[in-house]
Amino acid sequence: MNDTPLLDYAPLAAALQRFADERDWQRFHTPRNLMLALTGEVGELAEIFQWKSDAECARLADDPAAWMHLNEELADVLLYLVRLAGVLGVDLDHAVRDKLAKNALKYPAPPAR
Amino acid sequence: MNDTPLLDYAPLAAALQRFADERDWQRFHTPRNLMLALTGEVGELAEIFQWKSDAECARLADDPAAWMHLNEELADVLLYLVRLAGVLGVDLDHAVRDKLAKNALKYPAPPAR
Amino acid sequence: MNDTPLLDYAPLAAALQRFADERDWQRFHTPRNLMLALTGEVGELAEIFQWKSDAECARLADDPAAWMHLNEELADVLLYLVRLAGVLGVDLDHAVRDKLAKNALKYPAPPAR
Amino acid sequence: MNDTPLLDYAPLAAALQRFADERDWQRFHTPRNLMLALTGEVGELAEIFQWKSDAECARLADDPAAWMHLNEELADVLLYLVRLAGVLGVDLDHAVRDKLAKNALKYPAPPAR
Numbered sequence: 103m104n105d106t107p108l109l110d111y112a113p114l115a116a117a118l119q120r121f122a123d124e125r126d127w128q129r130f131h132t133p134r135n136l137m138l139a140l141t142g143e144v145g146e147l148a149e150i151f152q153w154k155s156d157a158e159c160a161r162l163a164d165d166p167a168a169w170m171h172l173n174e175e176l177a178d179v180l181l182y183l184v185r186l187a188g189v190l191g192v193d194l195d196h197a198v199r200d201k202l203a204k205n206a207l208k209y210p211a212p213p214a215r
Numbered sequence: 216m217n218d219t220p221l222l223d224y225a226p227l228a229a230a231l232q233r234f235a236d237e238r239d240w241q242r243f244h245t246p247r248n249l250m251l252a253l254t255g256e257v258g259e260l261a262e263i264f265q266w267k268s269d270a271e272c273a274r275l276a277d278d279p280a281a282w283m284h285l286n287e288e289l290a291d292v293l294l295y296l297v298r299l300a301g302v303l304g305v306d307l308d309h310a311v312r313d314k315l316a317k318n319a320l321k322y323p324a325p326p327a328r
Numbered sequence: 329m330n331d332t333p334l335l336d337y338a339p340l341a342a343a344l345q346r347f348a349d350e351r352d353w354q355r356f357h358t359p360r361n362l363m364l365a366l367t368g369e370v371g372e373l374a375e376i377f378q379w380k381s382d383a384e385c386a387r388l389a390d391d392p393a394a395w396m397h398l399n400e401e402l403a404d405v406l407l408y409l410v411r412l413a414g415v416l417g418v419d420l421d422h423a424v425r426d427k428l429a430k431n432a433l434k435y436p437a438p439p440a441r
Numbered sequence: 442m443n444d445t446p447l448l449d450y451a452p453l454a455a456a457l458q459r460f461a462d463e464r465d466w467q468r469f470h471t472p473r474n475l476m477l478a479l480t481g482e483v484g485e486l487a488e489i490f491q492w493k494s495d496a497e498c499a500r501l502a503d504d505p506a507a508w509m510h511l512n513e514e515l516a517d518v519l520l521y522l523v524r525l526a527g528v529l530g531v532d533l534d535h536a537v538r539d540k541l542a543k544n545a546l547k548y549p550a551p552p553a554r
Contacts, residue, residue, distance in 0.1 A: 108227035109293075114311060117221055121315070124324035130379050133272040134473060137264050138378035140292075141480050144257050145371010151250050152364035153356050159246040163304060176300050177314035179253075180222075180307055183296065187289050191276060194293055198227060201290035202234070211237035243492050247360060251491035254367050258484010265477035266469050334456055335519075340447035340537060347541070350550035359498040363490050366518075370483050377476050385472040389530060402526050403540035405479075406448075406533055409522065413515050417502060420519055424453060427516035428460070437463035 108202075109195040111184060118185050136186040143178040150175060221315075222308040224297055231298050249299040256291040263288060334428070335421040337410055344411050362412040369404040376401060447541075448534040450523055457524050475525040482517040489514060 122128050150172055151159055163169050187194050235241050263285055264272055275281050300307050348354050376398055377385055388394050413420050461467050489511055490498060501507050526533050 106226065108224070108230055110223040111221070113219065114221035117315060121318070121324075125322060126325075132269050134264050134267075134269060134477070135378055137261055137477065137480075138374045138473070141257060141261060141476075142371045142375035142378055144254060145368045145374065148250055148254060148364045148371065149368035151247050152361055152368055154247075156245050156247060159303070172303065173305055173310040174314055174317075176296070176303075176305050176307060177310040179296055180311055181314065183289070183292055190272070190285065190289075192286055192289050194289065197286040197290040198293055201287055201294065202230060204287075205234070209238060211234075212239075214237075247364070248491055251360070251363065251487045254363075255484045255488035255491055258481045258487065261477045261484065262481035265474055265481055332452065334450070334453035336449040337447070339445065343447055343541060347544070347550075350553075351548060352551075358495050360490050360493075360495060363487055367483060367487060370480060374476055374480060377473050380473075382471045382473060385529070398529065399531055399536040400540055400543075402522070402529075402531050402533060403536040405522055406537055407540065409515070409518055416498070416511065416515075418512055418515050420515065423512040423516040424519055427513055427520065428456060430513075431460070435464060437460075438465075440463075 107195050108199055111194060115184055115188050118181060119188065122185075131185060131189055133186060133190055136182055136189065140179065140182040140186060143175065143182055147175040147179055220308050221312055224307060228297055228301050231294060232301065235298075244298060244302050246299060246303055249295055249302065253292065253295040253299060256288065256295055260288040260292055333421050334425055337420060340407075341410055341414050344407060345414065348411070357411060357415050359412060359416055362408055362415065366405065366408040366412060369401065369408055373401040373405055446534050447538055450533060454523055454527050457520060458527065461524070470524060470528050472525060472529055475521055475528065479518065479521040479525060482514065482521055486514040486518055 122131055150162075150168075162172050184194065187197075235244055263275075263281075275285050297307065300310075348357055376388075376394075388398050410420065413423075461470055489501075489507075501511050523533065526536075
């Protein structure tokens with residue numbers, strides 16, 4: 103496994119923990135609740151793409167309201183994912199480095215030509 | 216919006232880009248394809264929790280095989296999310312800082328007692 | 329496989345087809361678009377349950393607005409599922425009978441005591 | 442709301458109830474567990490489409506193994522949806538008729554030309 107960190111999200115995890123603490127939301131943040139909330143946000147993200155062609159998806163940045171909406175939904179998925187990993191005690195940097203190492207073995211790159 | 220970065224994922228985004236480039240996978244990595252792949256991984260993550268109690272979820276770390284599986288599925292969701300943001304040109308650090316600022320306005324913290 | 333029909337949804341499939349035809353929506357109803365729309369509706373359904381206890385879920389019928397919302401989201405998931413099967417040419421009655429027969433082999437019932 | 446039934450799934454709901462009863466699975470079939478299981482199956486369905494073009498999706502019936510897999514995943518989504526509605530006490534025929542009536546008001550058909 104690669105030893106170089108690929109992801110530093112400690113400030114984000116801490117901000118989410120503080121946000122939950124200040125509102126006494128820890129009691130709601132069980133793994134199963136957060137999994138359902140993550141599913142909800144993934145659904146909202148999917149709705150952005152559902153009736154669009156690839157070309158229309160590539161032009162989302164041209165419409166300020168659509169672009170802001172896209173940014174918000176991507177953020178929401180990430181926020182719940184980081185929170186879910188946090189309450190489970192999973193280190194996402196470690197997890198992605200491990201997974202990428204496995205993927206590299208599973209899907210070897212063809213030799214450069 | 217907070218000016219302090221909450222997330223540094225540039226090395227991860229670069230690793231994913233390189234991984235796709237080496238395998239000539241960019242042509243598959245359209246936003247809609249990646250959205251469907253993200254949905255697939257979220258489904259695999261949900262399956263981990265589907266028949267478990269909260270107490271069983273809290274003990275996932277005690278079973279090495281279950282823990283590795285959990286780490287892999289969380290990683291897969293993150294990998295596709297980062298890749299999706301990448302092909303769309305969204306800066307996830309910017310997006311989450313913006314979203315957290317909005318959340319703080321929407322859900323004000325009660326005064327400390 | 330069981331030969332007795334378990335599901336008659338021909339009137340629903342026909343109603344959805346007519347609804348799409350009248351609005352010239354067939355061109356949007358590709359399998360991938362419908363899959364993304366189904367994901368969106370599943371997300372909306374998940375949001376209903378995300379912060380609720382099992383006891384609160386069991387009392388959804390007591391709140392007329394929550395009950396109507398639940399009915400609508402369950403309906404939306406079913407509508408897109410039927411439409412998706414329709415454009416793919418899958419017979420859902422045949423598919424569920426076949427799957428239940430496989431499930432019965434995979435998970436044999438314990439002998440009645 | 443339309444008074445004509447669009448969907449008769451009573452035999453399917455009864456078969457699922459009996460299947461759960463025979464295996465003493467009712468205790469696992471809470472709304473939240475079933476919602477997570479539904480999410481898992483939707484993910485498996487999405488994986489079928491993730492790297493395929495619309496043209497490739499239209500040819501799924503030409504590959505017997507792919508076709509069987511598609512049928513199974515569509516069936517699994519439907520089975521958990523029917524079971525979820527069942528434990529919640531929702532009548533899916535009533536729910537879809539009500540929702541289609543609302544959709545007809547929300548999206549009026551253009552006049553026939």
